[in-house]
Amino acid sequence: MERKVLAYIKQNRMIGKKDMVLAGVSGGSDSMAMLHILKELQEKLDFTLRVVHVHHGIRGKEADRDRSFVENICRKWQIPCTVYCYDVPGLSREWKLGEEETGRIVRKEAFQREAAVCGMKIKIALAHNQEDLAETMLHNLCRGTGLRGLCTMRPADGEIIRPILCLSREKITGYLKEKKIPHIQDSTNLSDEYTRNRIRHHILPMLEQQVNGKAAAHMAETAARISQAEEYLTQQSCQVLREFQKNNGYYFTEKFFMEPQIIRIYALQQAMEQLAGRRKDLTAVHYDKVLELYEMQTGRRISLPYRMEARRDYEGVRLFRYGEEKSAGVTNQAHESSDIRTGKTVCEKESAGLEWQIRIPGTVTSPLGIFTAEIFSYEGQKIEEKKYTKWLDYDKIKKNPHIRTRRTGDYMVINAQGNTKKLNRCMIDEKIPSEYRDSIPLIACGNEILWMVGSRMNERYKINPQTRKVLVLNYQGGNENE
Structure with a gap:
C-alpha cells in the first residue's frame, strides 16, 4: 500500500524535498490512513509533516472526542499538531450562510493561518479517495458541467495534494486493519441530509453492485484521461489565442471562427479568464453568446460578467473590459447592449447613481x-x-x-x-x-x-x-x- 502511494506521489510530483506538508486530519478512516502513510514515507521523501485539525463546534462531545483523539495520536506518533476552533453555528448565523459553506470557509482559513505560521513552502494534504472522486464526478455531471467539472479532484492542484486518491475505500479499510491504526466515525457522514452522502450511500453502491464492481476505479481512470485532454485543449487554445490578442483585449477575426468549435470555446475561456482575473461564474452560456455574435450585424454587443463586453464590428468580434476600450482602439459604435445575465437592455452608464x-x-x-x-x-x-x-x-x-x-x-x-x-x-x-x-x-x-x-x-x-x-x-x- 505504501509503495503504491509512494509511486503515485512521485508520478504526480506532489512533494518535493524540504516541503512542509500540512495534513488535514479529522480522525476518520481516510485521514488516519493518509497520515500513517505520510509518516512512513517522510524519511524517504525528505519532507516536514504537520497536522491541522479543525474543531467546528457543531457536534458537541463528539467533536471534543475527535479533537482529543487526533491530539493523542499526534503526540504518540510525534507529529506536530495544531487545532483550530471555530463556532461554526454562530458564525453561520452571523454571516447568514449555511453551516456547510461556513465550515468550508473556516477550514480554508485554518490552513492559511497555519501556513502563515510556518513561513515556508507548503503542501496541503487532503484525504480524498477513489470513491470521493467518483461522487464528485457524478454530482457535477448531474448539475451540468464541462470537462473541467469532471476532473476537478486532481492528484495535485497547486498547493493541494491528494496522496491517497489512488486508493479505494476497501483498500483503506484493509490497510487500517492490517496496521491496527485507530480511527473514529463522524456521525454526519451517516446522514442522508447532504447530496454527497446520498450519492455515497445509494447511487454509487448501486452502480458498483448492478453495473460494475469497479465503477469508482474506472471513473478515477476516466477522470485522469479527461484531465489530460483538458490540459491539451487548453495548451492548443492558448497557442491560437496569442494571434488575436490586441492591446488590452482580443480581436477575433474570421480566421478565429474557422477553428474547430472546441478550440474556439477553450480559447474564449482563456481570454475571458485572463480579462476577468477569475474563472468563477463564467459559463458555457457566455462563450456561446460571444460565438453567436459573429453571425450578427455590425454594432451588436453583449455585456458579460466582470465588467467585460463583446462587440461585433466590420471584421470580427472584440472582447474587452469596460473602461479599456479606448486604449484598445475600440470606437463607441452603439449606445445599448444586450445583457445575457438578465436578458435586459443596459446602458454603458448603468452603474451611475446605483449601489x-x-x-x-x-x-x-x-x-x-x-x-x-x-x-x-x-x-x-x-x-x-x-x-x-x-x-x-x-x-x-x-x-x-x-x-x-x-x-x-x-x-x-x-x-x-x-x-x-x-x-x-x-x-x-x-x-x-x-x-x-x-x-x-x-x-x-x-x-x-x-x-x-x-x-x-x-x-x-x-x-x-x-x-x-x-x-x-x-x-x-x-x-x-x-
Whole structure:
C-alpha cells in the first residue's frame, strides 16, 4: 500500500524535498490512513509533516472526542499538531450562510493561518479517495458541467495534494486493519441530509453492485484521461489565442471562427479568464453568446460578467473590459447592449447613481465587478495584500459597506491622525485620468470611501496590533498577480 502511494506521489510530483506538508486530519478512516502513510514515507521523501485539525463546534462531545483523539495520536506518533476552533453555528448565523459553506470557509482559513505560521513552502494534504472522486464526478455531471467539472479532484492542484486518491475505500479499510491504526466515525457522514452522502450511500453502491464492481476505479481512470485532454485543449487554445490578442483585449477575426468549435470555446475561456482575473461564474452560456455574435450585424454587443463586453464590428468580434476600450482602439459604435445575465437592455452608464451592498461574508455581482468578502480573527498574521485584495479592521466599520462609483461629498482619511481629503483630490494625487474617475469601483460607507479599487485605501481601517477581526475584500476582475 505504501509503495503504491509512494509511486503515485512521485508520478504526480506532489512533494518535493524540504516541503512542509500540512495534513488535514479529522480522525476518520481516510485521514488516519493518509497520515500513517505520510509518516512512513517522510524519511524517504525528505519532507516536514504537520497536522491541522479543525474543531467546528457543531457536534458537541463528539467533536471534543475527535479533537482529543487526533491530539493523542499526534503526540504518540510525534507529529506536530495544531487545532483550530471555530463556532461554526454562530458564525453561520452571523454571516447568514449555511453551516456547510461556513465550515468550508473556516477550514480554508485554518490552513492559511497555519501556513502563515510556518513561513515556508507548503503542501496541503487532503484525504480524498477513489470513491470521493467518483461522487464528485457524478454530482457535477448531474448539475451540468464541462470537462473541467469532471476532473476537478486532481492528484495535485497547486498547493493541494491528494496522496491517497489512488486508493479505494476497501483498500483503506484493509490497510487500517492490517496496521491496527485507530480511527473514529463522524456521525454526519451517516446522514442522508447532504447530496454527497446520498450519492455515497445509494447511487454509487448501486452502480458498483448492478453495473460494475469497479465503477469508482474506472471513473478515477476516466477522470485522469479527461484531465489530460483538458490540459491539451487548453495548451492548443492558448497557442491560437496569442494571434488575436490586441492591446488590452482580443480581436477575433474570421480566421478565429474557422477553428474547430472546441478550440474556439477553450480559447474564449482563456481570454475571458485572463480579462476577468477569475474563472468563477463564467459559463458555457457566455462563450456561446460571444460565438453567436459573429453571425450578427455590425454594432451588436453583449455585456458579460466582470465588467467585460463583446462587440461585433466590420471584421470580427472584440472582447474587452469596460473602461479599456479606448486604449484598445475600440470606437463607441452603439449606445445599448444586450445583457445575457438578465436578458435586459443596459446602458454603458448603468452603474451611475446605483449601489450594491457588500455581503459579509459572501459574493456580490454588479456591473462594477464581483466582490467577495470574508471575515477571520486576527492574530498577527502577515498581511499579504495585492492590488485587488485589501484587509480592513472590521470592528471599525460601523455601517455595511456598499459598492458604487464616486459622488459629490466623497472623502477619505489619509493619515493616522485622521485628516481627510476629498476623493477627487485623492484621484488626482493617484494620477487617475479624469475620463476614468467616474467608472472606478469604490467601497463606501456613506460618503466615506474605504477603498478605491486598484488604488489606495482609507488609513482609518488599516490593520494594527489592536485589530481583532479582519474583513478581507477581493475584487474579482483585476489582475490578482499585481
